[in-house]
Amino acid sequence: MKKKSLATLWLDGCSGCHMSLIDIDDRIVQLSESFDILYSPLVDVKEFPEHVDVTLLEGAVSTDEDLEMVKKIRRQTGMLISFGDCAVTGNVPAMRNKFELEQVLNRGYIEMSPDNEIIPDQYVPKLLDKAYPVHHIVHVDLFLQGCPPSADLIFDALSEIAAGRTPVLSGRTRFG
Amino acid sequence: MSASVKIKTLTIDDRHVGARENQTILEVARENGIEIPSLCYIDGLSAHGGCRLCLVEVTGIPQLLPACMTVVEERMEVSTQSERLRKLRKNILELYFSERNHVCSVCVSNGNCELQDMAGETGMDHVHFPYLYPDLGVDITHERFAMDDNRCIMCTRCVRVCDEIEGAHTLDIKDRGIETRIITDLDQNWGDSETCTLCGKCVHVCPTGALFEKGKSVGEMSKRRQFLPYLALMREEKR
Amino acid sequence: MTPEEFKKIGDAHRKKRKDFPNNINVCTAAGCVSLHSEKVKEALEGEVKKQEKHKTCRVSGTGCLGPCASGPLVSINDGQALYAGVTTDDVPEIVNNIDKNPVKRLVVPPDTPFFAHQKRVALEHCGKTDPESLNDYLAMDGYQALYDTLTTMSPLEVIEVMVNSGLRGRGGGGYPAGLKWSTVEKAVGEKKYVVCNADEGDPGAFMDRSMLESDPHSVLEGMAVAAYAVGASQGYVYIRGEYPLAIKRLRNAIRQAEKSNLLGKHICETPFSFDVDIRLGAGAFVCGEETALIASIEGHRGIPRPRPPYPAEYGLWGCPTLINNVETFANVTPIIRNGADFFAGIGTEKSKGTKVFALAGSIKNTGLIEVPMGISLREIVYDIGGGIIEGRKFKAVQTGGPSGGCIPEEYLDMPVDYESLAKAGSIMGSGGMIVMDETSCMVDVAKYFMDFCRTESCGKCVPCRVGTAQMHNILTNISRGQASMHELQLLEELCDVLKHTSLCGLGQTAANPVLSTIRFFRDEYIAHITHKTCPAGVCTIEPEKETVS
Numbered sequence: 001m002k003k004k005s006l007a008t009l010w011l012d013g014c015s016g017c018h019m020s021l022i023d024i025d026d027r028i029v030q031l032s033e034s035f036d037i038l039y040s041p042l043v044d045v046k047e048f049p050e051h052v053d054v055t056l057l058e059g060a061v062s063t064d065e066d067l068e069m070v071k072k073i074r075r076q077t078g079m080l081i082s083f084g085d086c087a088v089t090g091n092v093p094a095m096r097n098k099f100e101l102e103q104v105l106n107r108g109y110i111e112m113s114p115d116n117e118i119i120p121d122q123y124v125p126k127l128l129d130k131a132y133p134v135h136h137i138v139h140v141d142l143f144l145q146g147c148p149p150s151a152d153l154i155f156d157a158l159s160e161i162a163a164g165r166t167p168v169l170s171g172r173t174r175f176g
Numbered sequence: 177m178s179a180s181v182k183i184k185t186l187t188i189d190d191r192h193v194g195a196r197e198n199q200t201i202l203e204v205a206r207e208n209g210i211e212i213p214s215l216c217y218i219d220g221l222s223a224h225g226g227c228r229l230c231l232v233e234v235t236g237i238p239q240l241l242p243a244c245m246t247v248v249e250e251r252m253e254v255s256t257q258s259e260r261l262r263k264l265r266k267n268i269l270e271l272y273f274s275e276r277n278h279v280c281s282v283c284v285s286n287g288n289c290e291l292q293d294m295a296g297e298t299g300m301d302h303v304h305f306p307y308l309y310p311d312l313g314v315d316i317t318h319e320r321f322a323m324d325d326n327r328c329i330m331c332t333r334c335v336r337v338c339d340e341i342e343g344a345h346t347l348d349i350k351d352r353g354i355e356t357r358i359i360t361d362l363d364q365n366w367g368d369s370e371t372c373t374l375c376g377k378c379v380h381v382c383p384t385g386a387l388f389e390k391g392k393s394v395g396e397m398s399k400r401r402q403f404l405p406y407l408a409l410m411r412e413e414k415r
Numbered sequence: 416m417t418p419e420e421f422k423k424i425g426d427a428h429r430k431k432r433k434d435f436p437n438n439i440n441v442c443t444a445a446g447c448v449s450l451h452s453e454k455v456k457e458a459l460e461g462e463v464k465k466q467e468k469h470k471t472c473r474v475s476g477t478g479c480l481g482p483c484a485s486g487p488l489v490s491i492n493d494g495q496a497l498y499a500g501v502t503t504d505d506v507p508e509i510v511n512n513i514d515k516n517p518v519k520r521l522v523v524p525p526d527t528p529f530f531a532h533q534k535r536v537a538l539e540h541c542g543k544t545d546p547e548s549l550n551d552y553l554a555m556d557g558y559q560a561l562y563d564t565l566t567t568m569s570p571l572e573v574i575e576v577m578v579n580s581g582l583r584g585r586g587g588g589g590y591p592a593g594l595k596w597s598t599v600e601k602a603v604g605e606k607k608y609v610v611c612n613a614d615e616g617d618p619g620a621f622m623d624r625s626m627l628e629s630d631p632h633s634v635l636e637g638m639a640v641a642a643y644a645v646g647a648s649q650g651y652v653y654i655r656g657e658y659p660l661a662i663k664r665l666r667n668a669i670r671q672a673e674k675s676n677l678l679g680k681h682i683c684e685t686p687f688s689f690d691v692d693i694r695l696g697a698g699a700f701v702c703g704e705e706t707a708l709i710a711s712i713e714g715h716r717g718i719p720r721p722r723p724p725y726p727a728e729y730g731l732w733g734c735p736t737l738i739n740n741v742e743t744f745a746n747v748t749p750i751i752r753n754g755a756d757f758f759a760g761i762g763t764e765k766s767k768g769t770k771v772f773a774l775a776g777s778i779k780n781t782g783l784i785e786v787p788m789g790i791s792l793r794e795i796v797y798d799i800g801g802g803i804i805e806g807r808k809f810k811a812v813q814t815g816g817p818s819g820g821c822i823p824e825e826y827l828d829m830p831v832d833y834e835s836l837a838k839a840g841s842i843m844g845s846g847g848m849i850v851m852d853e854t855s856c857m858v859d860v861a862k863y864f865m866d867f868c869r870t871e872s873c874g875k876c877v878p879c880r881v882g883t884a885q886m887h888n889i890l891t892n893i894s895r896g897q898a899s900m901h902e903l904q905l906l907e908e909l910c911d912v913l914k915h916t917s918l919c920g921l922g923q924t925a926a927n928p929v930l931s932t933i934r935f936f937r938d939e940y941i942a943h944i945t946h947k948t949c950p951a952g953v954c955t956i957e958p959e960k961e962t963v964s
């Protein structure tokens with residue numbers, strides 16, 4: 001069977017889901033028979049490829065850069081997977097959402113760091129008014145729940161996709 | 177109970193079942209191992225009819241009926257799992273999650289939560305409605321328990337158990353619509369309540385992480401509710 | 416009271432009225448009172464004395480005369496002339512001309528289409544009697560219907576008349592009144608109750624208020640007849656606290672009726688006893704829903720519960736309870752007095768009789784109207800209402816308030832009856848009718864009603880509690896030009912969820928204003944969403960939000 005191309009990345013997330021991905025251990029060898037990892041924090045490629053078959057996207061969409069990125073990924077991806085709770089629900093990054101953006105920035109840059117007096121407006125991405133779950137911005141094809149999703153779940157889901165099937169995950173995951 | 181109890185026969189999901197008159201569809205279904213989802217209903221307390229998850233279809237009736245409050249009738253044909261019901265239930269659950277701030281990964285009830293379970297059971301794997309992110313607080317003034325409005329789904333189990341079983345009526349509801357909140361006494365701090373008997377029943381009937389024992393951390397709060405049907409039965413017999 | 420006494424009082428009072436060849440009736444219902452009709456009345460009384468006509472001319476207060484917006488209204492010599500917009504400056508001339516030609520500049524021509532197309536049944540006494548006088552009511556054959564039913568008819572016969580009349584509940588649902596009465600009659604219970612629903616929470620509706628302010632005795636009499644028919648001994652009028660004048664007049668009427676043995680123990684010396692008490696609501700719209708209303712009377716939080724069981728079987732304190740709307744009860748005595756056929760002869764096949772509407776919006780004549788069922792919307796808007804103001808273009812008629820919809824031009828010739836209105840995506844409702852012209856934005860209208868539902872939702876069930884808030888947010892985004900077509904789709908999806916899963920009528924119908932505006936005015940939604948403009952120029956379009964695409 002022809003190998004599928006895979007990309008993985010994180011936006012506003014803690015990289016925990018990627019840790020869980022690595023936790024599939026030696027089964028990664030098995031997966032590498034079905035997938036070419038074209039783009040990932042785990043490989044050294046700077047630009048998101050023109051086209052990938054499957055993207056595992058960890059994290060919420062929180063900044064203007066995230067926003068551009070997620071749109072680009074959607075354009076250049078066949079099957080987009082929300083990878084983990086931050087991508088699926090907003091989760092921890094979205095805990096700031098009940099506050100005004102200004103309050104959040106103040107808290108982060110001024111109140112919490114006594115030596116700092118300004119909120120930077122250069123060199124760091126601009127925060128959006130809220131942190132969004134990925135599917136509130138672009139269409140998502142599959143939701144891999146968990147904080148983080150278990151290694152088994154990730155492996156099984158990818159194996160199913162490799163075999164050309166849509167993974168059925170209900171009963172194996174816990175929402176939120 | 178009166179001397180002669182009439183028996184009704186009906187079908188639930190094409191299964192023939194017998195029921196005592198005055199039994200509700202939900203009771204009969206559960207007796208027969210047919211699971212109808214619900215969040216506000218709990219054995220031992222009066223039915224509330226507010227969570228809308230136990231809505232079922234009954235042949236010949238255009239509206240959906242809440243199984244927890246609909247009394248069986250002879251030859252009733254009940255359907256609990258149609259495609260339409262499944263879709264509506266998913267939507268209702270999504271509305272629950274969109275309403276307040278449910279962050280399971282940092283919640284005391286993560287893994288022991290009926291709302292979370294319900295999402296799993298109905299296959300709801302994402303919320304496609306916008307989240308409302310209300311600005312809500314936590315009342316930690318009580319010596320043993322805490323109330324987190326962010327996780328409350330307004331099922332009123334706590335209000336009912338406090339009133340119907342404990343008899344304290346410490347808890348009640350204030351305001352309307354999206355602004356409704358559970359309050360203690362006259363909207364005072366729980367810690368200042370003079371009516372609360374510290375019995376903890378509310379904490380244990382609460383389906384979510386809204387009511388919990390202090391000192392519990394993420395995922396540590398599991399609820400024990402076996403006492404409820406027993407207490408309810410005892411009260412019934414005393415009457 | 417015996418028939419002789421009835422007759423005696425009636426005759427005496429009629430004679431007394433005849434002793435005054437001239438009379439002046441000043442509207443003292445809330446509409447005119449808010450335009451200071453009380454001052455006009457005082458001035459008239461003073462002026463009559465001053466011109467020494469007080470032996471021949473009687474000045475009294477009366478109920479609603481109809482074209483409320485042109486108040487204060489004054490009726491001369493039992494309707495010989497109707498004056499509109501009367502001020503204290505006009506008073507000397509009015510009194511001076513009382514037995515001569517009417518004062519031309521004040522006169523509302525009697526053949527104006529506003530009146531010509533109306534038919535008064537429920538409002539038969541409004542504007543003809545003094546709402547604070549029992550004698551006035553008796554002089555109009557008041558309480559005769561009650562007396563006759565108590566002395567000559569069996570409860571089942573009364574119900575039969577009601578069934579044959581075809582009267583349907585006027586509170587919004589249109590459930591056949593006779594059938595409901597019959598169910599309550601059959602229901603078994605230690606005690607039974609009759610409840611008059613005067614909560615009237617639809618924004619802009621004031622039919623029930625006007626009826627209670629103008630003719631409280633006819634509602635009480637209707638309730639008593641109903642109580643006799645279903646076997647109830649206690650009645651309640653559940654009325655919103657924001658209606659002080661109606662409450663005052665109702666209280667007064669109850670006291671008068673009790674004194675004259677028309678309410679209370681052994682009414683008219685028959686075995687039938689019936690008491691009526693008033694319960695005040697605090698203005699929650701949902702408390703008009705019958706099960707919430709019951710909870711509220713019982714002293715609980717006013718929230719609905721699922722039906723069945725219906726109140727007819729399991730109502731106040733678990734007892735069989737008949738709940739009808741004010742207007743439903745106001746129709747009872749005319750039906751009893753004139754027979755079922757009289758009533759069934761008016762209206763359409765499935766919608767009998769008349770309907771009272773509070774006509775408002777962009778038309779020349781606004782006010783309280785009563786029309787035969789089956790009249791076309793066009794007649795109401797253009798004949799009774801006098802057409803659209805300032806030569807603008809008609810856009811839609813809104814009926815049924817937050818539970819109803821907006822009916823566009825192409826349905827204007829449709830007859831006004833329960834079924835046709837439902838087919839057009841609206842409902843009859845309790846009688847609010849708002850006419851809108853091209854300067855109204857349909858998205859804005861939908862948003863307004865959704866805001867109403869959102870704040871009035873009782874919060875018991877999640878689809879309504881959260882759904883209305885979600886829908887209001889989406890409508891706000893659309894009106895600001897900040898929404899996408901995807902959100903329109905979400906909106907329609909939410910409409911479906913609310914309709915099918917909400918517990919009570921509030922949530923089940925909250926989507927109607929949205930659904931009907933999307934159905935008939937989809938282009939206006941699209942204009943806001945894709946072209947970022949509000950065609951009516953109502954909504955303020957804001958810069959695109961940076962975040963969501």
Ligand SMILES: Cc1cc2nc3c(=O)[nH]c(=O)nc-3n(C[C@H](O)[C@H](O)[C@H](O)COP(=O)(O)O)c2cc1C
Pocket residue numbers: 583584585586587588589590592612613614615616617700701702703704705706738739740741743845919920921
């Ligand atoms: C949210 C809601 C509000 C209502 N408000 C009123 C009201 O203000 N007045 C009224 O008569 N009926 C109201 N109703 C209808 C009542 O529930 C009930 O059907 C009615 O009073 C029955 O009287 P009828 O058969 O004479 O119409 C309301 C219903 C709902 C669902």
Ligand code: SF4
Pocket residue numbers: 176277278279280281283284285286287289290291292327384385386
């Ligand atoms: S209450 Fe339940 S659903 Fe809500 S955050 Fe806690 S675990 Fe999650």
Ligand code: SF4
Pocket residue numbers: 327328329330331332333334335358378381382383384386387
């Ligand atoms: S606190 Fe818990 S039991 Fe009480 S209403 Fe909220 S979710 Fe239900």
Ligand code: SF4
Pocket residue numbers: 701718719871872873874875876877879880917918919920921922923
């Ligand atoms: S539909 Fe709305 S008003 Fe009716 S019970 Fe539900 S929340 Fe309350």
